[in-house]
Amino acid sequence: MAEILIVDDEKEVSTFLSHLLNDKGHSMTICSSGLEFDSNIQKKQFQLAFLDVKLPDRNGLAILKTLKAVQPACKVVVMTGYATIQTAVDAIKFGANDFIEKPFDDIKDIENLTEQILQNENGSNHAEIDKLAQQLNCFIGNNKEMIQVFKLAHKLAQKNIPILIEGETGTGKEILARFIHHASLRKNYPFVGINCGAISENLLESELFGHEKGAFTGATKERKGFFQLAGKGTLFLDEIGEASLTTQVKLLRILETGEFIKVGGEMTEFSLARIIAATHVGLEDAVKNGLFRDDLLYRLDVVKLMIPPLRLRSEDIPLFIEFYLQKEQLNFTFTKEALDCLRFYTWPGNIRELVNVIKRAVAFAEEETTMITADYLPERVRNVSARDSRTNNPSFPAYHHTTFEQFLHNWSEEILKMLYVQKSSDLNKVFEMMNILEAKATQTFIEKALKNTVGNRKKAAEELGITLRKLRYYLNEKK
Template sequence: MANILVVDDEKEICLFLRHLLSDKGHIVTICTSRQEFDQTKNDGTFDLAFLDVRLPDGNGLEILKDLKSIQPFCKVVVMTGYSTVKTAVEAIKLGAYDFIEKPFDDIGDIEQLTERLLTDGAVPSQDHVHDLAARIGCFIGQQEEMNQLFSLAYKFAQKNVTVLIEGETGTGKEVLAHFIHEASLRADYPFIGVNCGAISEHLLESELFGHTKGSFTGAAKDRKGFFELADKGTLFLDEIGEASLTTQVKLLRVLETGEFMKVGGETVLRSKSRVVAASHVDLHNAVSKGSFREDLLYRLDVVKLTIPPLRKRVQDIPLFIEDYLRRHGFKLMFTEETLELLMSYNWPGNIRELVNVIKRAVALAEGETSIITPEHLPQKITQHAPGVLETAAAISPAVPKSTGFDSFLDQWQQEIRDMWKSEDITELQLVLDSIKKLETETIQAFIDKSLRKTVGNRKKAVEGLGITMRKLRYYLNEKK
């Protein structure tokens, strides 16, 4: 049994929710105005609240702030019509857990949502969001704005609403769209992406809606379009701002009615797919310039998610590099100086540019060294940060705080000690394998240390180690 608050000026909805929730054994308190809420808010503790965002004598968002300040542990669900879904987005940013649209389509959804929110551990944690992102190779990082962005995307993923993603080129708009698809109830259906700016106007219409045999030169047979192929899945329209005005008209019809016709066709088809659109340009500015339809923007801009550029989250660059190297199986390390240079660069190409820089560095280092130094970076990065190398070297002369070798030694010693103290007879081969592993790891650790000390200069490294260059290559390539 839980205490549930309902705030809505429509008495029919209040009576409906009271009847529905009371039958489940819950105590329901009804408020039909802001005034009634003010008189009731301090009367008791509420476990859950259903809150309308529009009241005749108050703003639902202000009530939400008030309620969360008084009872921060009360879970809030906002109730909204289609025209106020954008308000629901703001409500979730202010602490609401979810929203439901009026009129209610399925009573069972309300019952399931109520029980889910009242069950301990039912609310997805930030770890759950990160786990899903990691599973599909999507990096979030530790920056607060990115974590809020993905939490918001996760909450709206399971709603049947159109999502508009804005962000500079290379910020990862398609990656976020894929995350939304995987977090949605459509995850078992297709995810199809199309770049509206990379296809000519005539071909784009055919790609989106399909065509019939003979509808144009080269149309040798009927062909399904992306709206039809996406079925009940997600259709990602990248660079939607590049679509022609003619195509925009047809996209508007699909979003409004779910209906479309193939090029050259006469039969009306229905689309069950969900649209996620993206643009690197400000579509509101495009509307003012006449290159984008205002009515289409209204249909697309139901839930808008904006991805921050990489230059605003450079502190996550070392974590991104570590994640990228791990996922691709590269046993490499970037020196502190190299990371300093990467973090001081402006990154006009964002994550896409960073990935290309990492790939370039890996290719240059492959077969030569396991340490990525500034020598492996393109000139455009090193020339934009003069003095970074000298400053970083003065603070920390190229030797990392921890190589992990100390922990390996502790573990190895414990394993050998366990073998020695065991009452059973230990196979000698196990001992020899352990000693061999110690030799390999020790040699590699001292080589890595020398390369860090010389900032990747192999000639100086071999002089200090007292070995030949050929021997160094052997240890780097064969002994790994």
């Protein structure tokens, strides 16, 4: 038997929960306001509390903070309506164990949740999260923010609500979406992903909703869209901000009613798929610029998960390298110097870029050594700590972490500014600029040749018109 506290100003809800949990042998204390909570919290030690997030005299989050301060061992379930789910998510960040939506759909869910939380002594689901992450080859690491993201994702997976994932390019938004899918009750149904930015505007609507035969030129047969293919599973809309305004209108309708019509069709069809959307840009700014509908954002942004960029969790880089090498069964070790370079680098491409750097280093070191030093890293990464120490020098151009195209653009602007804008030109700076261009161009063409030859240095040297010895010089000695 457990002492359970209910804090809710709706008498029907309190009465319902009281009868339900009394029948299970638990002792109930009911409060309808913040004042009653203040009085009762000093009288008993509670094992579990059900808190409403909206009370007439106090915010539910304030009550949660007080409860956790006075009785930190007490488990908490937050009760919320659809419009206040984000508040419930915030409550989990402040120490709540879970949340349930009102009105309650299934009595069994409340009973099971109550017993699950009471039987779990530390109120943690870390073991379940780690087990699922291992099954999916999903790296979490030790960063507190990343752990919190996956903790929230695991809880939200059980709720039938849309989720918006925000994060820079390469942070792993689709990986998180797959984690949510496999942690949900839909795990035995399909996970279907579509990149809204990779499909032309003319085809996107057809890809999402399907089309009838003859709907447009080239539509020689009927085709199912991604909503139909997902069935009762999960539809992942990556780069949702790239969808046209016309498509956004139809997405809004399906989110509100579940209804859609195929391109060229007349009959209304229904989708049972759960929507997870992702974007690397702020949709609020897109709304202000007239590129995204505010009503669609409201529907998608029921709950938002933010994936931190790699530069803000650089402490996990050595752990990720170990994780990746083990997953790929690669017997290599990175030296401390190499790891230091990787930790200092800003990683504009995030995890995706780090994986590419690891692959490149392994390809260069293969058949030579199992110890990867800084020399096997790209020029933009190696010796980055020394280079960063020069960023206060205004004469040193800060454009190392860019694509080659952007590099050329920035380099040209810098050299033309020296020639036509500045009153005097320092030839030493010109020579330095030329050296930077030479190094960047050399690195880029070598990387292209190695990619074309799948890392075969001998063939790459032949393609570049240089000797193998010269290629090794550029890779291992020239900086």
